[in-house]
Amino acid sequence: MAAWKGRLGTVDILLHILWNNVLPLSLVIGLGIVLHRIFSLDIRTLSKLNFYLFSPAIMFELLYGTAISMQMFGQVLLFFVLFMLLQYAVLEVVVRVRKYKGGMRAAMRNSVLFYNSANYGIPINQLAFAGNTYTLSVQIIIMMMQSLIPNTYGIYSVNAHKADWRAIRKVILSMPVIYVIPLALLLRGLQVPLPGFVDISVGYLSDAFIGMALFTLGVQLGDMKGFLTRKLAADVGIATGLRLIAGPLLAWGVVTMMGIDEMMGAALIVSSAVPTSLSSVLLAVEFDNEKDFASQSVLVSTALSIVTVTAVIYLLRI
Secondary structure, eight states: OTTTTTSSOHHHHHHHHIIIIIHHHHHHHHHHHHHHHHHOOOHHHHHHHIIIIIHHHHHHHHHHTOOOOHHHHHHHHHHHHHHHHHHHHHHHHHHHHHTOOHHHHHHHHHHHHSBOTTTTHHHHHHHHTTTOHHHHHHHHHHHHHHHHTIIIIIHHHHHTTTSOHHHHHHHHHTOTHHHHHHHHHHHHHTTOOOOHHHHHHHHHHHHHHHHHHHHHHHHHHHHOSSSOOHHHHHHHHHHHHIIIIIHHHHHHHHHHHHTOOHHHHHHHHHHHTSOBOHHHHHHHHHTTSSHHHHHHHHHHHHHHHHHHHHHHHHHHHO
16 A cells, blocks of 8 residues: 555645546536526436446446456455445334334435445546556456346346336346356456457447446436535435545445455445445436435535545544
């Protein structure tokens, strides 16, 4: 970790996050809001494009194109399992205290358990560690798991209170990501080259993922009839606090317990500090489950992460 200590001051990090992460995200989200107000866009179609086309493409491209050792894979995977279990335990306490029911219970879990490891986590990783390929590989494994979980557990959680297991299983098995991940790892492991036209096509679709996901969030925000009510503000505040503050604290605990080396540990803690994932909004829209809460959790946590992510990186540096 010494290689990245002292490279950037706190103000530099704050400005970098604002300029290179938050403002670009906000601009695309704003375009979604404006265009939906003008044209009344079909958000369900946008959601399906994200789930069935752009998300699988970016996952395939990153996994196929990145060399990851089995030792690193196993260590990061163990961290991820322990970290998610701890988050889930904390969430269970909150869910019971707040007496959430049905869809709101699932929405709260998704807003905390699913975090923005792709279009936010990867740039932050490259900022904090000066483009280090080792820490980037750590982040890609986290991103892989954060893509797989929403497409399995996430789908189950938002449908469990209103559909039977057979119907839910059918939906989960229709998600391309659960097939794309093992396929990309297998082709990478066997060193199978992709035909040129396939490689180029996957690249086009992969490049479209971030913009389309952010635009979809903007369309959902533009579809809301109002902003935060008192009750919704409390729920969004709880979700944001659990994601941005409890998240990195729990990650630090797991890293310490496992005795993970300094560089990997720092990368894992930074990966846990990012805001709520766009996946939570896509799930909410696709399955009509607490869409306003999901959208506002992403928006508020992304805005406040300017301060919290900067603080996490600063504390790791000192």
